[in-house]
Amino acid sequence: MFGRRSLLRESLPIVGFAAVYMAVASMVESEYHLLTFTLVAVWATMGLAWNILSGYSGLVSFGHASFFGLGAYTSALALKLFGITPWIGIPMGTVVGAVAGLMIGVPTFRLRGHYFALAMLAYPLALLYVFEWLGYQEVAVPLMRENAAYYMQFTDHRIYVGIAVALMTAAMILSRKIEISRFGLSLLAIKQNEAAADAAGIDIMRNKLIAIVLSGAVAGTIGGFYSMVLLVVTPPSVFGMLTSAQALIMALFGGVGTMWGPVIGAMVLIPLSETLHAELGNVIPGIQGVVFGLAIILVIILAPEGIYWKIRDKLRAGRDDDRRPVDASSAAPAEPSEPARIKPGPDAPIVLSVRNLSKNFGGLKAVQDVSFDVPEGAIFGIIGPNGAGKTTLFNLLNGFVTTSSGSVSYKGGDITGLKPNAVCRLGVGRTFQVVRPFLRMSVLDNVIVGAFVSAATDDQARENALAAIELVGLGGAAERIAGSLTNKELRLMELARALAGQPKLLLLDETLAGLGSSEVEDLLAAIRRIASRGVTIVIIEHTMQAMVRLADTFLVLDHGQVIGLGDPKTITREPRVIEAYLGKKWANRA
Amino acid sequence: MGTVAIVTENILQAMAAGLLIGCIYGLMCAGLGVIFGVMRVINFAQGDFMMLGMYVAYYFVTSFGILAIMGPYAGPIAGALVAGPVLFVLGVVLHKYLVTRVTGIRVAGLEGEGHFAQLILTLGIALVLSNGGLILFGSEPVSIRTPLSRTAWELGPLMGDAVSIFVNKARFVGAIVSILIAGALYLFITKVRFGKALRAAADNPQSATYVGIDVEKAHRVAFGLGVAITGIAGGLVASYYPFQPYVGIEFVIVMYAGVVLGGMGSIIGAFWGGLTIGLVQQMSTLILPTQLQNTAIFVVFLLVVFIRPEGFFGRSAERT
Structure with a gap:
């Protein structure tokens, strides 16, 4: 769980583990076994490097050999060509790895899914051929026995x-x-959920770049050290597919997204493959690769997230009885009494102003020439039948979709064309029609992610998140895992997440969809409470009934065009609106 | 012979070699294209299936005296064609017991979580195949040596009496066989009822189920077929190119470059993509050292991915 944790305390088990590992190693005499101890730590570190990018951000890299190989060649060549000590050469590898991370990340993060995976696969293989062409088919680190410590060549x-x-x-x-x-x-x-993170104000590109730079730095460092252990570097041994695969396998086998995963993976797989290689390597030369291959096939089928999570889930299963849903109204006994909301008067300042907004998808005019103003403090309802362009309109407002023409201004400033996280930072929050929770995170962590955008400190973020959870009425459920929530609770949590960023304007996309009538009441109450705190609300719905009681103003969309704007009671009697909803027959009757 | 003549000859020679190799590359890309087009699965092991096809052809041709019986033309072709059914069976079995656990209707439609499991699974299969190959076949490079591998037809002289092109016979035969098989594949996909079902399963797995197509079976056949076709292409490559068990990775990038160039999901596009890659590879030797041939392919591949990820040859309407 996030927050209130000191790194010092968190580091204790790690340092303890390292000390035990070292103590065991120091009792070993055999040079060969000591090499295995070294290699376990090397591949654990390489797995950790992979995990920093792929485990935490979910972007699976099949090309971590790029960083590893560049680091290995940096330290080896620095020593061989310039006599630079590995004590400097390895940090040089760190820097090279970090720079390579940046250079690969900037173009490659534009790609998605399959394309990202394939591009990452291509980099180390291209480097492999380049290094062969440069004439570095085999770089042997010169032996410097006379000054062993300086050249990191210990007996x-x-x-x-x-x-x-x-x-x-x-x-x-x-x-x-x-x-x-x-x-x-x-x-x-x-x-x-990348889209939800973007809408919650997280700068996606920046975070991914930091991750790949750190990851590249760690991989470059360990690559630099690796060449000093083996004393010889060849392109296939450091840029080869097996190197990338090994990084991924360590993490995948042990557990993705936790620092223990790669360590567990390396401690199991490296001794296994080294022993097999030593015992059978002459008879069965490819045994190492076969073991790694089988290891990941088994893991992906039996425990797709790795051993660590499998065991943890097993341990948790016994005492996990907190899945009982919390009733929102009873869980928040201290429900803030609803101060009577004052509807904005005619001279209230305009928060959101949309002018002639249009969006075409090919020939389809999803949104056509839409203009409206939302005064501060209003609850502004956008209604219309399915396919009327409501969600597209929202996506235009918060930057998920670029506009074809027209403009959006927020508090007098133009926000047309800004990225979702930038719009969010200005104070515009949103929720999604399809709920987009971070399912494996607790409710509190889900909401904290939304709080980062406005909070200066982590403690502040936590406080804002707790306040938001309280306000929507999920007070009792803060520590539950989002995956165990009911549909209504998920919607309330989304509301809280958007609210935790302390927005001045909230865009709610079909927040009431798919809920029963009593559940609708809970959400309406939560929305009214939010509005009474001075947050302006724009809400999309296609069910009229609830909306008539909630909104001050209705904007009716049909086929992407505005067909009505005004007071709900009046609007719902307009023949054009009835026609759009119910068809001509009913319009004639009305 | 003047400089102009030499340059012209080199260019024509590289183009001829590129076209011939390109046809064989086109066939292997078409095989990958079937799998990607129908199942939306990235198969990292495709190069290793191709390696198996090479060894099947190699052992078939060398161990039964096939070469002596069938002669230097039919022998290697028969070897390559035998690789087809063998690889088909292997592909179907692997799909049934492994691949299907991470694919199917559930993931065919979505781009998210699911496909990393596929990537990782096929990476595991690739490691087992290539290293298992090392155990079974040894690391010594081999090739199907026939008189054709070393002989060529001379085209020309074309300009005066100076410029002539040499067409390697083994490559020429391989290219012709590739074109025929790719043509047959095209007819199967577009004209035969089951081929159409494959396309339907590719286009919209859910709706395909509703109209009574067994999507699971369609995927299995597509996987087997794709693996088999690439295996045949491998068998053809084996007649002119020395190989060892790790050869797969060299060709994985060739294949993906071709498939991406052709527009992921288009089988015919994949063939044209492969042809282009063959040309690029051979033409690059005119200006780049031989070791950088494959780097040239990577560069083309990365450029395509960045500039035009939807590819150049596929039409979105013809998704299979």
Whole structure:
């Protein structure tokens, strides 16, 4: 859970683990076994690097060998060509890895899904051929026995284990820091639902770039160290498919999205494959790859999120009886009494002003020449039959979709064409027609993600989130996992998430859809409470009944055009509106 | 011979080689295209299935004295064609017991969570196949050596008496077979009833189910078919290119470059994409060192992905 955690305390188990690991290693004499200890830590670190990007943000990288290989070549070539000590060469690898992360991230994050995966796959393979062409088919690190410590060439192999463990510990602490930080929670939100994260004010591109730079830096570091352990670097051994795959396999096997995952994975798989390789390598040369391949096939079929989560879910299952739904009204006994809401008068300032807004999708005119003003403090209802263009209109307002023509201004400033997270930062929150929760996160964490946009500190974010949860009436459910909520509770939580960013204007997209009549009442009450705090509300609905009681003003859309604007009671009697909803026959009767 | 003549000859030679190799690449891309087009699954193991096709052809041709019986033309062709059914069966079995657990109607429609499981599963299959291949076949590069591999027809002289093009016989035969098989595949997809069902399953798995198409079966056949076609292409490559068990990864990128270039999901587009990649690869040797051939393909691939991810040859209407 987020917040109220000190990194120092969180680091204790990590340091303890490293100490035990080191203690066990120091009792080992055999050079060969010490190499295994080193390699476990190396691949655990590489898995951690992969996990920082792919585990936390959900963008699966099949090309982490790029960073690893660049780091390996950096330290090896620095020593071989310029006599630079690995103590500097490895940090140089860190920098190279980070820069490579940035250079790969900027273009590649524009791609999605399949294309992202394929592009990431292509980078290390292209680098492989480039390094072969450059004449670095085999770079041997020169032996410098006379100044061993300076050149990191120790006869006591326990020192290698020590350095590897130090690097692994650093990577684990970095991972843990990410997990408990605002940045980590933002990545998690992106992983679970990018659109919702964007609308909650999270700068998607910036967060992803930070992740890939950190990830590249860690992979470059460990690659730089790896070449000093093996003393020889070849393009296939560092840029090859198996290197990328190994990073992914460690994390996937052990557990994705947790810093323990890659460590568990490496501790199981590396000794296994090293032993098999040593015992059978001469007879069965490809045994290592077969083991890794089988490991991920089994994991993806039996425990798709890795061993760590499988065990954790098993342990949790026993004592997880908090799935009972909390009734919103009873869970918030101290329900704030509703102060009588004052409807905005004719001279109230205009918050949102839409002028001649249009959007075409090819030949389809989804929104045509729509103009309206929303005064401060209003509850402004947008109604219309299915397919009238209501959601498209919202997507234009908050920047999910670019406008074809026309403008949107918020508090007098033009916001046409801004990205959703920028619109959100200005104080415009929104919810979605299809609920977009972060299902594996607690209600509180879900809402905290929404609070980041306006909160200066993490504690502030937490406070704002708790206040928002209280206001919508989910007070008793803050610690529950979003996946266990009912439909109504999810909608309330979405409301809270949008509210936690302290918006001045809230866009609600069919918040009442699919709810029973008593549930509708709970939501209406929550919306009225929000409005009474001075938040202006624009709400889309196609069910008239509830809306007539909620909204001050109706805008009626049909086929993307405005066919009515005004007081709900009057509007619902207009023949054009009745026709749009019920067809000609009813219009004639009315 | 003047400089102009030499340059012309080099260009024509590279184009000829590119077209021939391109046809074979086109066939392997069409195989991947079937799988991607119908199932929307990225199959990382496709290159390793191709490697298996190469070895099937190799062992078939070399171990039964086939070459002596059938001669240098029919022998390698028979070897390549045998790879087809073998790989088809393997593909169907793998789909039935593994791939289907992470694919199907559930994920065909959505771009989100589901497809990473597929990517990772096929990566696992790829590792097992390529390293298992190392165990079974050894790391020594082999190829189907026939008199055709080393001989060529001379076209020309074309300009005066100077410029002539040499057409490698093994590649030429491979290209002809590729065109025929790709043509047959096209007819199957567009004219045969089951082929049409495949397209329907690709276009909208849900609706296909409603009109009585067994989408699961369609996917299984598509997977087997795609693997088989790429396997045949592998068998053809084996007659002119030395290979070892790790050869798959070299061709995975060739295939994906071709499929992306052709417009993901279009089988015919994939063939044209593969042809283009073959040309790019061979033409790049005119200006780049041989080691960078594949890098040229990567660059083309990345450019396509960034500039025109919908590809150049596919029409969105003809999704299969």
